[in-house]
Amino acid sequence: VQLVESGGGLVQPGGSLRLSCAASGIIFDIYDMGWYRQAPGKQRELVAHIPRVGRTTYADSVKDRFTISRDNVKNTVYLQMTSLKPEDTAVYYCNADRPYYQGFTYWGQGTQVTVSS
Secondary structure: OOOEEEEEEEOOOOOOEEEEEEOOOHHHHEEEEEEEEHHHHHHEEEEEEEOOOOEEEEEOOOOOEEEEEOOOOOOOOEEEEEOHHHHHOOOEEEEEOOOOOOOEEEOOOOEEEEEEE
C-alpha cells in the first residue's frame, strides 16, 4: 500500500495550495480518507475527513477555508487550502482507513506546508 502526497511548499499568508494524495494497493472507494497535520511540538490533528459515503467534516480552524475532495477513478484525495495563515504551517499527512476493520489504516510520508512572508 502506498499513499503519496504532493503539492506542499512555501506560500505567503492569504495564499492557496492544493495537496494531492495518490493511493495504490488498496480498493480506494471502500476507504475513508483524511488529511491530518502535525506542527513542531504539537500532536497530529485531523484537518479534514471524507468518508466513502456521507458528509465531509473539518476541523473548526480550517472550516470555510479548506475543501477536501476525492476522485475514486484516479484513486486520489485532494485538499484545497485557501486563505492560508502562518498557523497552518505543518507537515500534512494523508490517511486511508477502512471503517469497522481494525488494522486497515495507512499513512503517507507527509508533505511540508509553510505559510510565511
